[in-house]
Amino acid sequence: MQTAKLYETHLKTNHLEKAIEFYKSLGFTLAYVIEERRVAFFYLGDVSQKENMLGIWETEGDVPKRHIAFTITTDELKSSIQWLSERGIAAEEDFGLPPIEPIVHSWMPAASVYFRDPDGNSLEYIALLDGPPHPELGVIYLSKWESLNK
Structure with a gap:
């Protein structure tokens, strides 16, 4: 699979709204928030291509x-x-x-x-x-x- 590319990755946060504002400040496009699961997804780069995505998940306790x-x-x-x-x-x-x-x-x-x-x-x-x-x-x-x- 030499043509494989990284499509998405995920990070954890203790405060979803704060993380959303931070990644928006980097110019990432907020694609979708699932409030009941406390997760937000961002597109990176050319949104029309939908080639790269970052997921941010709210968790409790220590965030690795x-x-x-x-x-x-x-x-x-x-x-x-x-x-x-x-x-x-x-x-x-x-x-x-x-x-x-x-x-x-x-x-x-x-x-x-x-x-x-x-x-x-x-x-x-x-x-x-x-x-x-x-x-x-x-x-x-x-x-x-x-x-x-x-």
Whole structure:
């Protein structure tokens, strides 16, 4: 099944309405809420394609923390730290690098910005980069990657 793609994933929350507002602030389209089950579904990307969905389920007690990465363009990624900040969402340090710009996982290669939802789930904006991987570089800032790959 080499053509398989991830269609949907699900996260848990302790407060559904707060989670709905957070994911709407990211620009996701609220598709459907099943109040009696305390679940909300969001479409990501082009809603007419209905290719990607996120489900948010309200639960009681400790909510296990998960990680989800959302693909965006490199140009969007370059402005994502400021864009998140304008919505009251802080980008996070990861791999020992402060969130002053996107970081590059040079083994892929892909650039990322990390942040959290109100329940502490780890979220990531990721953009695949052109060119061959360079795992020997480790994790570096996007500006350094671009200067090395001119």
